[in-house]
Amino acid sequence: MSNEEQRPYYRRIILKLSGEALAGPEGFGIDPDQVAIIAEKIKAVHAIGVQVGLVIGAGNLWRGNRGVQRGMAQATADHMGMIATVMNALALQDGLERIGVPTRVQTAVMMNQVAEPYIRLRAIRHMEKGRVVIIAGGTGNPYFTTDTAAALRGMEVNAEVIIKGTQVDGVYSEDPKVNPAARRFERLSYSEALEYRVRVMDLTAITLCMDHHLPLIVLNIWDDHSLIDAVMGRKVGTLIDGS
Secondary structure (H helix, E strand, O other): OOHHHHOOOOOEEEEEEOHHHHOOOOOOOOOHHHHHHHHHHHHHHHHOOOEEEEEEOOOOOOOHHHHHHOOOOHHHHHHHHHHHHHHHHHHHHHHHHHOOOOEEEEEOOOOOOOOEEOOHHHHHHHHHOOOEEEEEOOOOOOOOOHHHHHHHHHHHOOOOEEEEEEOOOOEEOOOOOOOOOOOEEOEEEHHHHHHHOOOOOOHHHHHHHHHOOOOEEEEEOOOOOHHHHHHOOOOOOEEEEOO
16 A cells, blocks of 8 residues: 555544443443553554544543532532543553553643643644643533533644544434434534534534534444544545535
């Protein structure tokens, strides 16, 4: 294969993963085997020269809405979630470092003994030096999701695309688990995604991407080739952009 064919279409990405990507069969906690699988997928795109920033959620450890439903203050519940994302980030850092991928964890919630503070120019410099940067702590503010954090960080570090890794292979007209005949979209405009109220990505995040012309790809992260196909510019999942 020629160097031209190996050259990635997107050179700098933000990969957004839910916390559930690290959970084991029980659906909660951190499973080292799952961490290892995700780490190998990231290594594969890193190996072809893609600069990777990663934003991860915390649903495998804590869901703030459950606390709120039981009377907890929203800000408290959200801060607990931010802390949980740091735990996931450290697990992924360990998984990546074990297989030879240099990695830095930065967090919007100050934890100087375990992670760097999130500093935009430092994050960019790490990526330019070939380090994967895992950006934890959400936006650092309650009331915002980690999807919104991914959109915000994507704009700040001048990412060329946000890739949302899910358990489904794109955006559907309906839940494909409920309706097997649901239609999968190969491409949507930002406005169409907002109109359909796409559930795989927070609507605030989609609006931010629309306002700043940042494309978004929704794909099945568990497919063996989906992440590589996406960074190479091949058709995979659902592309949401200004089309």
